[in-house]
Amino acid sequence: MLSMKNISxxxxxxxxxxxxxxxxxxxxxxxxFVAVTGPSGSGKTTFLNIAGLLEGFTHGDYFxxxxxxxxxxxxxSATIRNEKIGFIFQGxxxxxxxxxxxxxxxxxxYRGFNAAERKRRVxxxxxxxxxxxxxxHLPSQLSGGQQQRVAIARALAGEPRFxxxxxxxxxxxxxxARQVMELLENINKAGTTIIxxxxxxxxxxxxxxxxxIVDGQVCDFTMYQGGARQQGMGTKADKPHLVTDADKPxxxxxxxxxxxxxx
Amino acid sequence: xxxxxxxxxxxxxxxxxxxxxLIQIILSVAIVANASFIISERLTLMDRESGTAEEQVFDxxxxxxxKNIDLESQIQRDIRAIRDLPGVIDASTTSMVPxxxxxxxxxxTVGSSEETAxxxxxxxxxxxxxxxxxxxxxxxxxxxNFYEEEVLTGSPxxxxxxxxxxxxxxxxxxxxxxxxxxxxxGDFGNMPIKVVGVVDKLQGAWVNSDSLDNSxxxxxxxxxxxxxxxxxxxxxxxxxLKQEITTTLLKDNRNRVVERFTLISEHRKRVYRNHELMATxxxxxxILLLLITSLGLAGMVMFNIERRTKQIGTxxxxxxxxxxxxxxxxxxxxxxxxxGGVIGGLVAVQLGxxxxxxxxxxxxxxxxxxxxxxxxxxxxTIAVILPARKAANISPAIATxxx
Numbered sequence: 024m025l026s027m028k029n030i031s032x033x034x035x036x037x038x039x040x041x042x043x044x045x046x047x048x049x050x051x052x053x054x055x056f057v058a059v060t061g062p063s064g065s066g067k068t069t070f071l072n073i074a075g076l077l078e079g080f081t082h083g084d085y086f087x088x089x090x091x092x093x094x095x096x097x098x099x100s101a102t103i104r105n106e107k108i109g110f111i112f113q114g115x116x117x118x119x120x121x122x123x124x125x126x127x128x129x130x131x132x133y134r135g136f137n138a139a140e141r142k143r144r145v146x147x148x149x150x151x152x153x154x155x156x157x158x159x160h161l162p163s164q165l166s167g168g169q170q171q172r173v174a175i176a177r178a179l180a181g182e183p184r185f186x187x188x189x190x191x192x193x194x195x196x197x198x199x200a201r202q203v204m205e206l207l208e209n210i211n212k213a214g215t216t217i218i219x220x221x222x223x224x225x226x227x228x229x230x231x232x233x234x235x236i237v238d239g240q241v242c243d244f245t246m247y248q249g250g251a252r253q254q255g256m257g258t259k260a261d262k263p264h265l266v267t268d269a270d271k272p273x274x275x276x277x278x279x280x281x282x283x284x285x286x
Numbered sequence: 287x288x289x290x291x292x293x294x295x296x297x298x299x300x301x302x303x304x305x306x307x308l309i310q311i312i313l314s315v316a317i318v319a320n321a322s323f324i325i326s327e328r329l330t331l332m333d334r335e336s337g338t339a340e341e342q343v344f345d346x347x348x349x350x351x352x353k354n355i356d357l358e359s360q361i362q363r364d365i366r367a368i369r370d371l372p373g374v375i376d377a378s379t380t381s382m383v384p385x386x387x388x389x390x391x392x393x394x395t396v397g398s399s400e401e402t403a404x405x406x407x408x409x410x411x412x413x414x415x416x417x418x419x420x421x422x423x424x425x426x427x428x429x430x431n432f433y434e435e436e437v438l439t440g441s442p443x444x445x446x447x448x449x450x451x452x453x454x455x456x457x458x459x460x461x462x463x464x465x466x467x468x469x470x471x472g473d474f475g476n477m478p479i480k481v482v483g484v485v486d487k488l489q490g491a492w493v494n495s496d497s498l499d500n501s502x503x504x505x506x507x508x509x510x511x512x513x514x515x516x517x518x519x520x521x522x523x524x525x526x527l528k529q530e531i532t533t534t535l536l537k538d539n540r541n542r543v544v545e546r547f548t549l550i551s552e553h554r555k556r557v558y559r560n561h562e563l564m565a566t567x568x569x570x571x572x573i574l575l576l577l578i579t580s581l582g583l584a585g586m587v588m589f590n591i592e593r594r595t596k597q598i599g600t601x602x603x604x605x606x607x608x609x610x611x612x613x614x615x616x617x618x619x620x621x622x623x624x625x626g627g628v629i630g631g632l633v634a635v636q637l638g639x640x641x642x643x644x645x646x647x648x649x650x651x652x653x654x655x656x657x658x659x660x661x662x663x664x665x666x667t668i669a670v671i672l673p674a675r676k677a678a679n680i681s682p683a684i685a686t687x688x689x
Contacts (some may be wrong), residue, residue: 068686068687071686072683072686073410074304075603075686076682077602077603077681077682077685077686078682078683079682097607097608098607098608101602101605101606101607101608101682102605104603104604104605104682105604105605106605110603111606111683112685112686113686114596116596116597116603116685118296118597118600118601120295120296120300121292121295121296122295125291125295128292129292129601129604130604130605132292133291133601133604133605133606133607133610134605161299177604181605183310189686209578227306281570
């Protein structure tokens with residue numbers, strides 16, 4: 024699903040060269056829920072931006088859903104973002120002048136769906152997050168948790184292959200955070216791959232896999248399966264092993280096992 | 287892709303900025319449309335041809351204060367001497383000079399009987415000899431010039447033959463030929479003047495007159511202590527001829543004043559000075575208004591880009607291509623521009639009607655507000671496209687930053 028090999032990202036000014044990511048390797052399989060943690064400035068956001076095609080990288084190879092991302096032009100990147108990726112931002116990033124339905128509709132318009140299809144998808148997405156009755160409300164009329172649910176609906180409306188969540192509960196109180204997390208878990212159970220950047224260790228533990236980034240590299244990975252915990256260190260993509268989930272459909276298990284065998 | 291509905295939603299929820307811009311556009315369209323119309327009217331007036339060789343023909347005034355001379359023979363001698371000067375094409379005495387702002391005008395009576403007699407439109411009246419047509423450089427298109435023996439010397443009442451301008455002929459006799467027709471300087475039957483020729487164009491002296499193109503040349507050489515002389519010469523010889531004519535005439539008789547040498551093209555500049563001034567002032571006003579409107583549009587777009595930086599990044603993150611961002615700002619401003627243009631166009635028509643009734647201006651032609659709005663759309667595109675391109679270059683990564 025997502026494969027990063029030796030990704031480096033260097034920010035260069037006249038005087039300073041900053042390595043935001045160095046030889047970064049990661050494999051994420053379809054249907055996974057991966058939490059990415061790490062201290063401030065470790066490169067989490069840079070990783071998320073590169074994963075979401077929001078910015079480019081200096082070296083390495085990145086394959087998303089089988090597509091080599093390395094040399095995509097701006098238009099193709101925008102198309103992939105629109106069709107394959109759903110974004111959930113810490114600050115919700117709703118457009119304040121548009122009502123909920125119009126906000127959810129934004130990526131669908133860029134996709135070129137006709138009005139009837141947009142309406143159907145908006146309705147469905149808002150129903151999924153329990154806000155269909157408030158679709159004419161403005162974001163300012165909602166609580167933070169509700170706004171984040173709208174943002175999730177916006178991310179879901181395009182039926183993306185995977186969701187990238189940047190501190191999705193960072194601006195929410197604990198109860199709201201729990202609700203949003205439950206929503207993300209349900210979305211993941213429905214088959215959508217999720218990569219979530221978070222500071223919250225408790226939320227991170229609820230993901231299937233934790234990746235810790237330190238100084239622009241994967242330095243620690245932890246896997247959870249039914250309460251059991253495995254831990255390891257490494258920077259190579261092949262070091263973290265995918266733990267097959269007993270709850271997953273059998274075809275996914277088979278696929279994962281096949282990939283494991285291949286490695 | 288066009289996103290008119292959400293853009294309208296955005297505009298409706300942030301009214302103050304767009305409304306101010308809308309008011310600016312409405313006023314600009316109303317003023318620019320009317321100002322452009324007035325400028326165009328003035329330029330059209332200024333562009334009218336007099337029918338004469340304006341760069342070749344000049345006039346001067348000759349004042350004889352010697353009471354012991356035979357004025358008629360003196361003038362004949364003077365004109366002959368002028369015609370003999372190198373560079374001079376022809377010369378003639380005249381009662382008036384085209385576009386000079388002063389001269390003679392009259393109406394005549396025409397008709398085949400007293401019962402059917404009617405007055406002609408008012409017309410400028412030139413008194414001159416058989417050299418006048420060539421001196422003015424006007425084109426004879428029908429009939430003939432005066433014969434030398436037809437030209438009389440003395441009072442205007444003696445006129446027997448006339449050459450009329452095409453405009454006067456058309457206004458008086460319609461499509462019928464003017465040649466051979468008789469017009470009367472007095473009532474029907476009194477002081478008949480036979481039309482022998484028609485010139486293509488000859489304007490009178492008063493540029494604000496409705497009948498500027500109506501002119502009549504009558505076969506009279508006026509004899510007066512004040513004599514106006516028309517001279518046609520090679521272009522660029524005025525300065526030299528001014529000196530030579532003065533020297534030649536004073537050599538013959540020193541008891542007179544030779545003054546006011548003026549090309550017809552100089553008369554034109556002087557009589558149209560106010561029109562030119564108004565056209566210039568209005569043009570500057572139009573340019574200034576359009577500049578202010580453009581700056582307003584560009585300023586509004588730049589302000590919106592600053593205000594919506596994160597939103598633009600978010601849109602890019604959600605799949606907007608660069609062209610989507612540019613079209614977003616273009617459509618947003620086109621909406622304001624078109625709404626403002628339509629209202630401004632209606633205000634322009636209303637303003638035009640007020641100007642028409644108060645200042646007797648012609649009715650505003652609809653093409654002017656339409657052209658103004660079209661021009662404004664072009665201006666909007668130019669004013670918006672540069673900042674919008676800048677907006678399109680905002681990185682989608684800004685969506686994940688806490689700015």
